[in-house]
Amino acid sequence: MYSHPSNSFNISLKIKMVYSKHYMLLGHLMVFLSAFRSCYTSNNPSDLRPPIGKIADTKPITSRKPKNNQIEQPSKSVDHKKNDADFDFETTIQILRKVADAKRGIRWHLSGDNLIREVIDKSNSLYAAEDYAVQVINIYRAAKKICELYEQNSAPFEKMAHTFMEHYKYDEKETEDFWIEALKDINKKVVSKLHQIVLPEEEVDAINTKLRLAENYVGLDDTHYNVTTVFKINDKKFGLEDKKWLKLTEKQKSAFRNRKCAGWYNRLDSFEKKLIDGYVDKFLEGNHYIPTQIRNIPGCRNGYQKRILAYDQHNNPTTLGRYYHSGALVSPTQWKDETITKDNWEQIQQFVKNIEVISLNHNLLPPTLGGEKPIVEGTRRVVGDNQFMYIPINELGTLTTPIFRPHVDKLIEESIHFYNPKKNKDKRHYQGLCKAFKESNKKDRQKEIEKIKNPKDKRYFSKLNLLKEATENADYENTFIHNVTQLHNNYYATIGSNYIACKALLGERTPTSSVLFSCKSGKDRTGFMSILVDGNMIYMHDPSLDIEKDTKVYTNLAYASHYQFLASVNGGMAGRFGMKPVRNNEISRNITNELFPRAALSTSIDLN
Numbered sequence: 001m002y003s004h005p006s007n008s009f010n011i012s013l014k015i016k017m018v019y020s021k022h023y024m025l026l027g028h029l030m031v032f033l034s035a036f037r038s039c040y041t042s043n044n045p046s047d048l049r050p051p052i053g054k055i056a057d058t059k060p061i062t063s064r065k066p067k068n069n070q071i072e073q074p075s076k077s078v079d080h081k082k083n084d085a086d087f088d089f090e091t092t093i094q095i096l097r098k099v100a101d102a103k104r105g106i107r108w109h110l111s112g113d114n115l116i117r118e119v120i121d122k123s124n125s126l127y128a129a130e131d132y133a134v135q136v137i138n139i140y141r142a143a144k145k146i147c148e149l150y151e152q153n154s155a156p157f158e159k160m161a162h163t164f165m166e167h168y169k170y171d172e173k174e175t176e177d178f179w180i181e182a183l184k185d186i187n188k189k190v191v192s193k194l195h196q197i198v199l200p201e202e203e204v205d206a207i208n209t210k211l212r213l214a215e216n217y218v219g220l221d222d223t224h225y226n227v228t229t230v231f232k233i234n235d236k237k238f239g240l241e242d243k244k245w246l247k248l249t250e251k252q253k254s255a256f257r258n259r260k261c262a263g264w265y266n267r268l269d270s271f272e273k274k275l276i277d278g279y280v281d282k283f284l285e286g287n288h289y290i291p292t293q294i295r296n297i298p299g300c301r302n303g304y305q306k307r308i309l310a311y312d313q314h315n316n317p318t319t320l321g322r323y324y325h326s327g328a329l330v331s332p333t334q335w336k337d338e339t340i341t342k343d344n345w346e347q348i349q350q351f352v353k354n355i356e357v358i359s360l361n362h363n364l365l366p367p368t369l370g371g372e373k374p375i376v377e378g379t380r381r382v383v384g385d386n387q388f389m390y391i392p393i394n395e396l397g398t399l400t401t402p403i404f405r406p407h408v409d410k411l412i413e414e415s416i417h418f419y420n421p422k423k424n425k426d427k428r429h430y431q432g433l434c435k436a437f438k439e440s441n442k443k444d445r446q447k448e449i450e451k452i453k454n455p456k457d458k459r460y461f462s463k464l465n466l467l468k469e470a471t472e473n474a475d476y477e478n479t480f481i482h483n484v485t486q487l488h489n490n491y492y493a494t495i496g497s498n499y500i501a502c503k504a505l506l507g508e509r510t511p512t513s514s515v516l517f518s519c520k521s522g523k524d525r526t527g528f529m530s531i532l533v534d535g536n537m538i539y540m541h542d543p544s545l546d547i548e549k550d551t552k553v554y555t556n557l558a559y560a561s562h563y564q565f566l567a568s569v570n571g572g573m574a575g576r577f578g579m580k581p582v583r584n585n586e587i588s589r590n591i592t593n594e595l596f597p598r599a600a601l602s603t604s605i606d607l608n
Helices: 021-037 089-103 129-149 155-170 176-197 204-221 250-257 270-285 339-349 373-383 405-419 431-438 442-451 455-472 475-485 491-507 524-541 552-560 562-566 588-595
Strands: 106-111 114-119 226-233 236-244 304-311 317-327 355-359 388-390 514-519
Touching: 089 106, 089 129, 089 155, 089 204, 114 552, 129 155, 129 176, 129 204, 129 270, 155 176, 176 204, 204 270, 226 552, 226 562, 236 562, 250 270, 250 339, 304 524, 317 491, 317 524, 339 355, 339 373, 355 373, 355 491, 373 388, 405 431, 405 455, 405 491, 431 442, 431 455, 442 455, 455 491, 455 524, 475 491, 491 514, 491 524, 514 524, 524 552, 524 562, 524 588, 552 562, 552 588, 562 588
Parallel strands: 114 226, 317 514, 355 388, 355 514
Antiparallel strands: 106 114, 226 236, 236 304, 304 317
16 A cells, blocks of 8 residues: 655545546656655665655745645545556646646646646746656657557556656656666667567667657647746736647648548558558647647648737736747658648648748758758748748858848838838828938938837837848858857847847738748747747837846746747657757857757657
């Protein structure tokens, strides 16, 4: 019988002959939360060789009691060693994610598929062992799914999950290095077990690859959230909202229903066909994001609609701006087929007709050499030059030429029309500045900007002026700035973030086209661009925040961990909290560890 030593949990437990799934969940809650809230003196052996000693209580993030009393005070438990009931992967992963955020000083308010993350008390570190625990549990879940696909007994992996959660309390205070090695060790054992009981004819490396792919598919068993993160900068309250956006078109749904005779389906290996067959209803229902690593099927991956919010003293939100971000429209495979790309573009236009697409990929090398040229060129062909921009922000794109001039010119024209309308003399503002923009007079532009008394307008036109200067430079000059003059910055990313921020702010005041930016996965480069854009918008909205001298805005954005969280849920990859490294700029260099944590690196796990 499992018993808890704490006075607050002095409850005698009865083990019944038959355990329901509900009681099994409560057992996981008790075991996991014992690590989170209590001290233990017993020391049971663990597959991870836990250290001997007590686990200290973690400090609560607030004195107010959470609404979910079931998590704080579970009243039932079960003995994992004697119980063969199904393991509740989905709820266990959700609890682990919630506790990870609690350690970061973030409280959850969850209602259905709407999740509000509220930053209560900023932590000094974003590391949480629970991110790695999520990865472990998801590996077991993926292994269970592989067993089911091949009609083999999946009980060994559910038992492994029970054992892991039983002994997890001994290791949750361990270092990140410990957890990285533990993850590798567990993954190796799972691959070995799959080789033994399911795929004896397969090489272990091939099984490992299958396991990673299955990890992405089983994420479709989770609830996919609309996520809002609320946080403060000084005494000002802001919000970052990312919501579900795209559902499959009827054409794409038909492609799934009739997949057995479709070219894209028949190009897949038999293993992924089994996965698609098992999850086809999830794709059709429209309540899930298509995961970032599932790249050979119809539908835009990891697609969000984003709003940046500012709250007044009565907690009423105002939208500062909005945009869209996703994985690449092009299916990044080595075979040439633009049908999926065209259908994905139609999927976007089904919801937003007037939209520009910015590719953050690099226009170099074929896929066989690790390049992304087919992604950039394929997107450009399908979208068309009038709606396509190219802003490479990673190292491999540094020597290529961005495409942005016509769109910046159009943005300036729209801004001039808004501030200086021809048909309404009473609403004309900054006529001298508008004239200087039209005549490309740098000195006059700067003089006129200095005259602006409205601080919000002054900041907006300052950003617009930087964009104008980039259009006036020759291509080689921009390349020189990016690679030499601003070697420790990311000049191309600055161009992109200034453009998207100005476009989004203007779009809240007058009709203009929307912006969608994408990278290969819709996770790392889009996450990095998002934090630059959002900081830009907040900076232009609130003149009291001086970004040029203080990185407080970006620091608060980083510790709110909205971007990192998105990478580890929904269309991201379970537990891979954060973005993989992107070329920094001068501001983000101070928050590198927060934006690019090590948990994000295990999208692949080697067997060495």
